Amino acid sequence: MTHKTIKVALIGNPNTGKTSVFNQLTGLRQQVGNYPGITVEKKIGSCKLSENVKATILDLPGTYSLNASSIDENVVIELLMNKNDEYFPDVAVVVTEVENLKRNLLLFTQIKDLEIPTILVINMSDRMAKKGIDLDIPFLEKELKTKIALVSSRKNIGIDSIKNLILNYESLSTEPCLNASVIDVDYFDKLRRAFPNQLLYKLWLVITQDVNFLNLDRNEVQSNFTKSKTELKRLQQKETIKRYQFINDTLKIGQKIDVSKATDIRAKLDRVLTHKFFGYVIFFGILMLIFQSIFNWSSVPMDFIDETFTSLASYAKSHLPAGEFTNLIAEGIIPGIGGIVIFVPQIAFLFLFISVLEESGYMSRVVFLMDKIMRRYGLSGKSVVPLISGTACAIPAIMSARNIENWKERLITILVTPFTTCSARLPVYAILISLIIPDEKILGFFNLQGLTLMVLYLLGFFMAIVSAIILNKVLQFKSKSYFVVEMPSYKIPMFKNVGINVLEKTKAFVFGAGKIILAISIILWFLGSHGPKETFGNAQQIVENEVYSSKLKINPSVIEDNVAAYKLENSYIGIIGRSIEPVIKPLGYDWKIGIAVVTSFAAREVFVGTLATIYSVGNSDDETTIKNKMAAEIKPDGTKIFNFATGVSLLLFYAFAMQCISTLAIVKKETNSWKWPIIQLIFMSGFAYLVALSAYQILK
Amino acid sequence: MKLTLAQLKKGQKGIIADVNIDEIPLKLLEMGCLPGNVVELVQIAPFGDPLYFIFNDSHVAIRLETAKEIEITLENTTN
Structure with a gap:
């Protein structure tokens, strides 16, 4: 029997449930690593399609289009442009969401232009009835020249149809769904004549992007066909309009929305959660809850781990031959490792909360609420995410600063984030506090040791803000204040997504x-x-x-x-x-x-x-x-x-x-x-x- | 006087007339901030900035200074 492996790339806008689809397809058969040389997370999973065929699925970073504005998005383009890449997909699976189909299809039409076999997944189909949405799938398949899987990753519906489509990827059309080159006929004609063997859309991406492209001398293309930045951007705008025209025309027939049936919980929740008074009350309430739970709920498992490691150490001591090497194991290595494992409950809780806040869509509202305040300190509303997740670990926190568009704000965020009290400081704080602060209550209920710990946390945030103010004064470079935050619809976080996330992060730590x-x-x-x-x-x-x-x-x-x-x-x-x-x-x-x-x-x-x-x-x-x-x-x-x-x-x-x-x-x-x-x-x-x-x- | 997104009132709708392409990130265009699309101001953050809009089914928050670079016309029947 021959075993065949199909390489699949999972592509989609942020907030389309792409990761849930990935988790449903692969379960725990996942590997997380980094792309060589950069710190973008690379997630690969495998999935059995039939008796002798399996799929290797690469979960690419979420991107709004093939016009990259961050290194995460660049990864997507570089992969799709390079046929020699080890992970170049046999088939691309574009994940879209039923409520945002119009916008999500923009990326889909771009992928189609690369002439890669492409499957369209329309996710969150369980929301269609609630939103009064009806889709004409055969019509959409014909117009978009693809096969569609209607999926609800939350309810685990339609995952098998994705697998089937992947299995039969060879029958997919590779024809683009529209001709975008009509936006400037002369220019694209010249381009085509100069490089007759290259795909026109690839050439266009090479001209407009800062990507590496192996088979082609970039300088040659750019020197002959370059235009001013504004001209290029104008063309990109025209291209975008052209694509939306096609998408609108298609959806006008293929998608019916009965607005009277639509209920919008998002508007109601937004009114409360971004309220100028209650918004902040709720946010600080949630923060308090997080810190309370980290210290109260984790004490039971922490005590258990502490006892386990102590008895493990004394077991090693009494059962191994006496000597310095035994001392090393029993009193250096075991307590040292125990000193880390003991913080697993706290770290897991922290990642759990951060993951829930992000999955639910609430984090975007915090960004919206905090932007104006944070800007006063030279930061962005988006700096809130790194500063909060910095209490777990500065490394993922600094990486999450990547979606801050303004370079100065991003740099300041990166520089001040390590002041927040990360979980690695906890073991040090814990042991020192227990040595020098008496275990007493003041005013009847405030534990003095706990209070000291809280003061240290606040001190970390305070220093982060103070240094941001200083850096904001010192750093004298101007950069444009782009700030675009999508406010996704609210979702109840999926246990599987949160669980896998917490597991991975804790393991890595x-x-x-x-x-x-x-x-x-x-x-x-x-x-x-x-x-x-x-x-x-x-x-x-x-x-x-x-x-x-x-x-x-x-x-x-x-x-x-x-x-x-x-x-x-x-x-x-x-x-x-x-x-x-x-x-x-x-x-x-x-x-x-x-x-x-x-x-x-x-x-x-x-x-x-x-x-x-x-x-x-x-x-x-x-x-x-x-x-x-x-x-x-x-x-x-x-x-x-x-x-x-x-x-x-x-x-x-x-x-x-x-x-x-x-x-x-x-x-x-x-x-x-x-x-x-x-x-x-x-x-x-x-x-x-x-x-x-x-x-x-x-x-x- | 030209009307921009920054002048919309909460709950008011308009139609995007023109965008200052040098000052607007491409990402915003791709989300559907394009001439001809209807835009609604949903929410204003405390202290008057940023602003939260809906256009082209996208729910997006942008800063005041970006909103000022997007010209609009008002719909005849505002609701």
């Missing part, structure tokens, strides 16, 4: 952070248990000599501890730590905290694991938790290392410092220069240093 922690734990362990021969190698001797020369009676176990401490201090990590001590001492940190701070520049959440590893290398006591070890650390004068001043200084340092290599990498990619991430690193970390310094000096 855990594995991403887990890898870094594992690597750093091992490096630290190595550096902590090795050192120069003359001091580290002769530790036993040196300590014993010291003890005997002091002629005091000393318990052998104390000697053992002293040897361990001496070894740690003279290990490679100790040497590195003590060399940076002068810089961090004014902040109230000893060299061990210093090492934790330095390793945190890879990722903040490493802080806890680093301290765990360092303390376990230099400590013979196995039973205590990291927190107790931190509480027990003392200075040479006998006072606690983690006192109030040092704790506050650390909290403030972590609140402001730019300690995330992945974020810097994403900023470099999104801004296309090293300039911005470097400025970000210096500005944020420098500021953090100054604030932590002043806090410690005032409080000590």
